[in-house]
Amino acid sequence: LQDIGLDTVDANTHLGFPEDARQYGVVPSLLKDMGIDSIRLMTNNPRKIERLRALGVDVAGTISMVVPKANPYNKAYLQTKQDRMNHSNF
Numbered sequence: 464l465q466d467i468g469l470d471t472v473d474a475n476t477h478l479g480f481p482e483d484a485r486q487y488g489v490v491p492s493l494l495k496d497m498g499i500d501s502i503r504l505m506t507n508n509p510r511k512i513e514r515l516r517a518l519g520v521d522v523a524g525t526i527s528m529v530v531p532k533a534n535p536y537n538k539a540y541l542q543t544k545q546d547r548m549n550h551s552n553f
Contacts, residue, residue, distance in 0.1 A: 470543040482548060487514050494520065507550040527551055 464474035472482050494502065501521035504512060505528055512522050529551070533541050544550040 465540075470547070471540060472543060472547045483508075483510060485511075487511075487518060487520075490515060491518050491520055507544070509549050509551075 464477055465471065469477060475482055475484070494500075501523040502515075503524045503526055504515070504522050505526045506512065507528050512525060515522055530537070530541055541550075
């Protein structure tokens with residue numbers, strides 16, 4: 464669908480999926496089983512941080528995955544993530 468002009472958000476919703484269908488419910492028990500009390504999360508996605516914290520995960524910090532300069536192959540994708548999903552890509 465992206466090949467016909469839909470961005471990543473529109474492609475997901477066109478297929479009947481939410482913008483981001485990832486599920487994090489298992490994360491707290493996995494961290495507990497591994498003896499991990501808190502995490503530093505590599506992400507540009509503020510919703511991911513919110514969802515994990517809502518599940519009781521101690522997100523002690525984040526490490527941004529910044530793309531210093533977009534290229535012709537990833538520019539539209541990264542711009543969509545920033546504009547429509549509030550990611551901090553650049």
